Amino acid sequence: MSSDLITPLDAPHFDHSHDDDDVETLDNTALSHYAVIRRNGQLTAFDANKIAMAMTKAFLEVEGYSATRSTRIKHTVKSLTEQVVQKLMAQVSTHQKIHIETIQDQVELALMAAGEHKVARAYVLYREQHAKIRAATAQKPLIHVKNARGEILPLDEPKIAQRVAQACRDLSDVDVDVIMQASFRNLYDGIAEEDINQVLIMAARTLIESEPNYSYVAARLLLDDLRRETFTQIHIGIAEEITADMMNEYYVDYFQAYIHYGIERELLDPRLAEYDLTQLAACIKPERDLQFTYLGLQTLYDRYFLHWDQVRFELPQAFFMRVAMGLALNESQREQRTLEFYDLLSHFDFMSSTPTLFNSGTLRPQLSSCFLTTIPDDLEGIFGAIRDNALLQKWAGGLGNDWTPVRGMGSLIKGTNGQSQGIVPFMKVANDTLIAVNQGGKRKGSGCAYLETWHIDIEEFLELRKNTGDERRRTHDMNTANWIPDLFMERVHLDQEWTLFSPHEVPDLHERYGDDFKIAYTQYEQMAAEGKIRLSKKVSAVGLWRKMLTMLFETGHPWITFKDPCNIRNPQQHVGVVHSSNLCTEITLNTKANEEIAVCNLGSINLVAHINEQGQLDEEKLARTVQIAMRMLDNVIDINYYSVSTAQTANLRHRPVGLGLMGFQDALYRLRLPYASEAAIEFADYSMEFISYQAIYTSTLLAEERGCYSTFKGSLWSQGILPIDSLQLLAQSRGHYLSLSLAQRLDWNGLRERVKTVGMRNSNCMAIAPTATISNICGVSQSIEPAFQNLFVKSNLSGEFTVINSWLVADLKKLGIWDDVMVNDLKYFDGHLASIARIPDDMKRLYQTAFEIESSYLIEAAARRQKWLDQAQSLNLYMAQPAGRKLDSLYKLAWIRGLKTTYYLRTLGATHVEKSTVNLPNYQQPMETLMSPNSCNLDGGECEACQ
Structure with a gap:
């Protein structure tokens, strides 16, 4: 064996007569398509046994011959070899090559991580010694290239x-x-x-x-x-x-x-x-x-x-x-x-959503992002809705399904005189459809199921994403969300009882909200108490709320979304009800079973591109961007390919669009505002107000040019009630359960009159989507998110990518402290600055990452945006050390501030962070594990069907 292919500890003074007997032979079958590049440029087959041999000899050098007879050492060598192989395979794709030095780097890291410091030290010293010898004597290898003609x-x-x-x-x-x-x-x-x-x-x-x-x-x-x-x-x-x-x-x-x-x-x-x-x-x-x-x-x-x-x-x-x-x-x-x-x-001033980028100008221009459906309560309707799901997601649409009308477990089926199995078996079929229809082979199918909190199956619904229990009653590939009426939240605050019903016995609850819902619901409770309703169940509202939060923490689902603010502030409440949101919780549009599938057409403004050199929002540029972007979004509606006729009906009738934003965190960096600050909250308010004003104004311009949308008459718009005004409607319904600043900077009176007089081209104008992929394309921070980390490895369908905060690096360069030690520190502390003494405190505050920011700041900034939005926003919440009381306070705050929806709860958990180039011996304290949020089941952590 060439010494180039085995451990540098393979020194002549070792006695290797016993090596083959003491090293367990590993199966290389799965590694046959990998090759190792030797230092002379030649290739040889990858052999995991050589790694095991190298480690065994390292232990032999330090601990003597007896080490190779130790069961512990044999187990350690086998385990570490498997770890090294896994790391190496993760770094290269099939049929690629691995350099011998890369293999030895991973062996060194594995020994250090396992606490075998003496062995690793000997390994490092020997590598350095032989590297010097090779540098003095070796010649550059002669490399030949094979061109396309075979020469x-x-x-x-x-x-x-x-x-x-x-x-x-x-x-x-x-x-x-x-x-x-x-x-x-x-x-x-x-x-x-x-x-x-x-x-x-x-x-x-x-x-x-x-x-x-x-x-x-x-x-x-x-x-x-x-x-x-x-x-x-x-x-x-x-x-x-x-x-x-x-x-x-x-x-x-x-x-x-x-x-x-x-x-x-x-x-x-x-x-x-x-x-x-x-x-x-x-x-x-x-x-x-x-x-x-x-x-x-x-x-x-x-x-x-x-x-x-x-x-x-x-x-x-x-x-x-x-x-x-x-x-x-x-x-x-x-x-x-x-x-x-x-x-x-x-x-990169504005970017259309992924379906638009995929399909614009093609023979099948399915340009819309999100589709919201209501599942009817009959067998033909349920499977018809699942068929619609398949057709919609085939062309890259994200799905939001309202399952509330489907009768609960134990309810009577008149046609067969049998009992219903409830929603779960049908949701399992819908879940499997997401797997089977993978958006034209471009990305995984994606959908979210919504259920109102009074549904008799709510407790089983909460457990759909658990990793234990009957797999036939689990939906591991489907997102889930609670659709919560205000009355339930009031009962939670008052620690009162809550009653569960089957929707076929209380069908109008699905269509009611606000005071109408409260009246009807309490009447049904009285009927249940009198025995006039066959299927009902009383539970503690606080107990059910706690179970919601427990499942949210344990599984990341179901998300918390609020029915009443979505409907009370809905501009289109005169022609329907919002029964759910979409896949990413930012769309709030009416749906009607068998008649209308709501459609939304998305795109996002790159906010940081509209901060000028003076550190101010460039209002003139932003106004122009909004006007062009709104025209592009409105065009989508007419050009779009509709695979389902009910989607076409809804989209052409109401013409909703969802103009959002991304690069919010980058904008704060440019403005030198920490995310966790009152100034950042004010900027969220101011920037969203300006975008809202311009989006509404542009829709009136389009109405002048192209005509109003067909259901404008009777809408809140036609009454001069703009999104900021609809907060008063919510306040009237909520009473003291709403607390939010109503401050405004712009002159809205003239715009109100213009909207009433000229009309609107679009029933809805704004929604803030996750922008998981399009923000990558533009090289900016995702949506309204705080920075995840200042240095991390991002995984998606395109592979693994090192992401580093370029704003931070630029600042560290100005201070003259961007060097190898700083890189090492950032990697060791998982991109967090708090423990790095050389970095000034004000910079640490500016570059706080998602889990370092107090979660309430995310809620407060989102609440200020929600004032101006006619739809909602994809709001991830981060909590480093979640606890029941903290979760309870956080989600109650979201409700009190009038938020319509929330999205993922991201909590810390151990992950596979790569520290292969950290000089670990410099760090004497125990090495912390890199922590990352509970990730979406889509695209390696990216929920991106919308954007």
């Missing part, structure tokens, strides 16, 4: 260095030589030419934790691959390798060829060819390709760009132009509107 040629280092230099141009604090050195560690003799760029990308990726600008380097190297792939696929007669500098020259020819190529393969709408493609191509901004972070571009590459036979043929600016063209198809001035839309998207 074997020497590696062209100057050409590679030039490519890296172009990727680094105009970026500060990045080093071409550092990337080249890191790349050579993963180059091997006989490497395919097309794989070299992947090695460069991986090298740049590993450096992101020490310098955020390496994320842009990695993205630009990925662009090199994408251009090569695209031009090869489309065949527009360009033989040379195209660089970023050359795209100004080539984009015109490419863009026209790209449109025709997509149409010929029946991927793009033939009407796109009717545009003036020369004019549009001339207005493309190739330099905007360079604004992507690696996470953003890789996400687009993996899941958004059009491809044929798994080969991409869509470049980023063509992608944005295609989306813009698709949204302008019905415009009279198509090219002008297309360029307006393109400029907004490509400049």
